[in-house]
Amino acid sequence: xxxxxxxxxxxxxxxxxxxxxxxxxxxPALELRAGERVFVSGPxxxxxxxxxxxxxxxxxxxxxxxxxxxxxxxxxxxxQRDRHRAEHMGIIFQQLNLLPYLSVKDNVLLGCRFSRQRxxxxxxxxxxxxxxxxxLLGRLNLDASLWQRPAAQxxxxxxxxxxxxxxxxxxxxxxxxxxxxxxxxxxxxxxxMSLLMRECEAAGASLVFVSHDMRLASRFDMQFxxxxxxxxxx
Amino acid sequence: xxxxxxxxxxxxxxxxHNLVLMVIAIAxxxxxxxxxxxxxHQIRQGFSQSISGTDLVVGARGSPTQLMLYTVFRLGSATNxxxxxxxxxxxxxxxxxxxxxxxxxxxxxxxxxxxxTTDYFRHYQYGDRQxxxxxxxxxxxxxxxxxxxxxxxxxxxxxxxxxxIVLGHGSGLEAMGDDLKHADKPFVVTxxxxxxxxxxxRTVHIGLAGMEAIxxxxxxxxxxxxxxxxxxxxxxxxxxxKTVTGVLVGLKLRSxxxxxxxxxxxxxxxxxxxxxxxxxxxxLWDIVGMIEKGLLLMSWMVVxxxxxxxxxxxxxxxxxxxxxxxxLRAMGARPxxxxxxxxxxxxxxxxxxxxxxxxLLSGVSFLAAGWLASTFGMALxxxxxxxxxxxxxxxxxxxxxxxxxxxAFRAYRLSLSDGMTPHx
Numbered sequence: 001x002x003x004x005x006x007x008x009x010x011x012x013x014x015x016x017x018x019x020x021x022x023x024x025x026x027x028p029a030l031e032l033r034a035g036e037r038v039f040v041s042g043p044x045x046x047x048x049x050x051x052x053x054x055x056x057x058x059x060x061x062x063x064x065x066x067x068x069x070x071x072x073x074x075x076x077x078x079x080q081r082d083r084h085r086a087e088h089m090g091i092i093f094q095q096l097n098l099l100p101y102l103s104v105k106d107n108v109l110l111g112c113r114f115s116r117q118r119x120x121x122x123x124x125x126x127x128x129x130x131x132x133x134x135x136l137l138g139r140l141n142l143d144a145s146l147w148q149r150p151a152a153q154x155x156x157x158x159x160x161x162x163x164x165x166x167x168x169x170x171x172x173x174x175x176x177x178x179x180x181x182x183x184x185x186x187x188x189x190x191x192x193m194s195l196l197m198r199e200c201e202a203a204g205a206s207l208v209f210v211s212h213d214m215r216l217a218s219r220f221d222m223q224f225x226x227x228x229x230x231x232x233x234x
Numbered sequence: 235x236x237x238x239x240x241x242x243x244x245x246x247x248x249x250x251h252n253l254v255l256m257v258i259a260i261a262x263x264x265x266x267x268x269x270x271x272x273x274x275h276q277i278r279q280g281f282s283q284s285i286s287g288t289d290l291v292v293g294a295r296g297s298p299t300q301l302m303l304y305t306v307f308r309l310g311s312a313t314n315x316x317x318x319x320x321x322x323x324x325x326x327x328x329x330x331x332x333x334x335x336x337x338x339x340x341x342x343x344x345x346x347x348x349x350x351t352t353d354y355f356r357h358y359q360y361g362d363r364q365x366x367x368x369x370x371x372x373x374x375x376x377x378x379x380x381x382x383x384x385x386x387x388x389x390x391x392x393x394x395x396x397x398x399i400v401l402g403h404g405s406g407l408e409a410m411g412d413d414l415k416h417a418d419k420p421f422v423v424t425x426x427x428x429x430x431x432x433x434x435x436r437t438v439h440i441g442l443a444g445m446e447a448i449x450x451x452x453x454x455x456x457x458x459x460x461x462x463x464x465x466x467x468x469x470x471x472x473x474x475x476k477t478v479t480g481v482l483v484g485l486k487l488r489s490x491x492x493x494x495x496x497x498x499x500x501x502x503x504x505x506x507x508x509x510x511x512x513x514x515x516x517x518l519w520d521i522v523g524m525i526e527k528g529l530l531l532m533s534w535m536v537v538x539x540x541x542x543x544x545x546x547x548x549x550x551x552x553x554x555x556x557x558x559x560x561x562l563r564a565m566g567a568r569p570x571x572x573x574x575x576x577x578x579x580x581x582x583x584x585x586x587x588x589x590x591x592x593x594l595l596s597g598v599s600f601l602a603a604g605w606l607a608s609t610f611g612m613a614l615x616x617x618x619x620x621x622x623x624x625x626x627x628x629x630x631x632x633x634x635x636x637x638x639x640x641x642a643f644r645a646y647r648l649s650l651s652d653g654m655t656p657h658x
Binding site for chain 1: 560570
């Protein structure tokens with residue numbers, strides 16, 4: 001049974017940093033259904049990262065409504081938004097995604113540590129959450145010999161794939177990716193994109209992908225361009 | 235909660251080299267503060283218990299502080315003495331149980347020479363009314379040239395029973411030449427006292443008769459020219475002292491101390507005074523105690539510097555940790571989890587540092603115990619934290635926790651504004 005309701009819905013959202021007159025993020029409408037992928041582009045400083053922070057519920061817009069997985073973020077307390085994020089969202093950064101003092105596998109398991117629901121869903125991916133994590137790492141072409149290594153010893157490309165595994169473990173409804181390929185060379189970019197797309201689909205997750213690299217846009221169901229008018233963060 | 239603490243532990247382990255330095259800094263300042271606190275206690279106690287069991291100290295009218303310095307601390311040179319007659323009248327007073335006459339003035343290689351009687355070894359008490367104990371020989375001054383040495387004198391100068399020692403005239407004059415020594419009348423070590431941790435350890439004890447004997451052929455501080463009385467002949471002279479510096483008095487009834495004190499002060503034959511040793515020692519401590527307060531202040535400042543270092547180290551590390559905190563936020567950690575992470579680390583650092591400081595002090599105390607006891611007569615026992623030290627330890631930990639609260643709060647604010655994307 002397919003969800004009719006959108007996984008993510010944004011209505012008339014505007015966000016201003018304190019002391020700014022012009023909103024740095026202004027988004028009239030966006031709807032993302034289960035399994036759909038949106039490409040958000042825009043020059044640097046156009047508020048792309050801020051948008052992800054809004055969707056994740058770390059920041060709260062002054063205006064408008066963001067609904068993730070049937071829940072209006074505005075109605076949640078800060079702590080509830082943090083839990084909501086842990087339960088339903090997986091996040092990949094541009095780089096330095098991993099805690100250097102944890103092993104690769106523990107980094108992948110990190111997302112499940114903050115949410116029981118996430119842990120329980122991970123058990124659907126494997127007999128134990130550790131197995132589920134290993135399976136995901138394997139699917140992302142990370143060799144078993146790397147799993148117990150400290151994350152800091154991996155190459156950037158490997159680290160990004162570990163981050164993807166972490167974002168996907170426990171089947172979140174929504175994956176937020178903030179320029180995850182910008183630190184990779186062209187070949188690896190393409191390989192990473194393919195893996196990410198494939199695994200999002202396998203996990204049934206929708207994807208919000210932020211990048212300034214328009215070459216990647218063609219792989220997505222829809223595209224949204226941030227207006228360049230936004231003021232940069234102070 | 236346990237997630238965050240587990241992560242805090244792993245994160246701390248990752249930064250262990252820096253943290254170990256912080257723990258060392260905390261441990262050193264804790265050990266120093268605690269050590270000073272213990273020594274201070276010891277010194278204070280040692281000082282106020284330099285003498286006990288003595289009800290009154292009697293001397294010529296003058297400064298009570300000086301009388302205490304002479305008779306208890308064997309310091310300074312007495313300028314006005316009291317007559318032997320008065321000392322004897324005192325001894326026969328119906329309320330007086332015992333007296334210890336004391337005469338000071340000479341020295342032996344920097345150590346004060348105290349002329350007294352064998353009663354000194356019977357009645358002198360220190361600390362918690364402990365009597366003097368003899369380590370070697372016998373506690374008597376019956377022979378004219380007998381001498382009983384304090385523990386430190388014997389140890390420092392390497393004297394044993396039977397050794398002959400030559401006293402110098404006055405104090406600090408020995409170095410001026412053999413003219414000012416009583417070289418013709420050496421004394422024989424007949425006893426060595428056990429250590430007491432009081433000025434007794436630094437004292438060379440001789441009999442009053444001995445003191446008279448070595449000064450028979452002296453006048454006005456120099457040998458009388460052409461007059462030399464050999465040691466064998468001194469017994470032909472009257473060796474009763476004319477004066478003494480002071481007399482320690484034990485009463486039959488302690489409660490009559492004030493009455494006897496005023497009787498002595500009103501003595502018709504000689505201007506005398508009687509001092510209650512406890513009161514006089516307290517007065518002296520007010521002067522000496524300043525040093526001790528300064529020491530305490532200094533060690534608190536060491537703690538403050540240590541904590542300031544702790545705070546700045548945490549603050550400096552915060553910049554590097556913003557990425558770590560942002561990752562945790564993205565994983566669903568709440569800002570207050572981040573706060574917890576840092577506070578827990580700060581509190582643990584303080585706990586570990588304080589315990590390490592205590593262990594460090596115990597180790598040093600253990601290793602230095604012999605040296606401290608023999609050199610300063612002080613005991614720095616290896617003990618569990620004492621009841622009076624617990625507030626000190628608690629204060630250090632609390633201050634450290636407070637000091638780490640500020641960086642933690644900054645991290646909290648940062649992780650609120652950074653969210654998942656720290657602007658580095």
